[in-house]
Amino acid sequence: MSAVHVAVGVIVDAEDRVLISRRPKDVHQGGLWEFPGGKVEKGETVEVALTRELDEELGIQVLKAEPLLEIEHDYSDKKVRLDVYLVSCFSGIAEGREGQKFSWVKKIELSNYHFPEANTSILNAIQADGFTRCPDRR
Numbered sequence: 001m002s003a004v005h006v007a008v009g010v011i012v013d014a015e016d017r018v019l020i021s022r023r024p025k026d027v028h029q030g031g032l033w034e035f036p037g038g039k040v041e042k043g044e045t046v047e048v049a050l051t052r053e054l055d056e057e058l059g060i061q062v063l064k065a066e067p068l069l070e071i072e073h074d075y076s077d078k079k080v081r082l083d084v085y086l087v088s089c090f091s092g093i094a095e096g097r098e099g100q101k102f103s104w105v106k107k108i109e110l111s112n113y114h115f116p117e118a119n120t121s122i123l124n125a126i127q128a129d130g131f132t133r134c135p136d137r138r
Contacts, residue, residue, distance in 0.1 A: 003072060003079035007050035008037035010068060010126060011060070011087040011094075013104060018126060019094060020113060021057070021102040028078055029116040035084070036102070046083040054087070059097055064089035069125055073118035080118055084125075 011019040020033045038053035040046055051062045064087070071082040096102050105113070107126055115123065 003081040005040040005081045006037055006083070007040050007046045007053060008035050008082050008084045008122070009050055009054055009062070009065065009087045010035050010084060010122060011054070011090065015104075017104040017106055018110065019058070019102060019104055020110070021096070021100045023116075024100065028075075032116050033113040034115060034119065035122060040083070046085070050083075050085055050087075054090075057096075057098055057100070058092075058094040058102070060090045060092040060094050062087055062090050069121060071118055071121050075117070082118060082122075084122055 013019070019036060021036050023030050023032050023034050025031045036054060036057050037050060038057070040049040044052075047065065050065060054060050054062055065085040066088070068084045068086045071080075071084065073080050073082070094102065094104075110123055110126065
């Protein structure tokens with residue numbers, strides 16, 4: 001079984017909050033919270049996929065994104081490969097363009113939300129911080 005390749009954005013705003021969205025109940029790991037993003041299409045770079053997905057899902061345009069980490073996780077029914085990027089600078093105002101619920105959450109409050117198991121490393125990286133943010137977003 002080949003892994004589903006996904007571009008994931010850890011989007012941080014000027015108030016040092018992180019954007020999370022809720023997975024639809026009818027999809028894999030449905031009902032859990034996640035960091036926005038989506039499948040990397042054939043012939044796409046991760047950066048192009050991330051930019052496209054965040055525009056389609058949230059209506060924001062990525063101005064600065066840098067690799068944060070790569071994760072490979074094997075659920076019993078699906079394998080995923082997550083290319084996670086820190087999005088520290090963007091334009092636009094986030095909205096749930098696909099009807100998904102989303103929230104801007106302080107890092108310390110992320111433990112109050114239930115995420116897919118593959119997101120554990122992302123949560124650990126966020127807690128460690130050290131992120132560089134776009135100066136005009138502070």
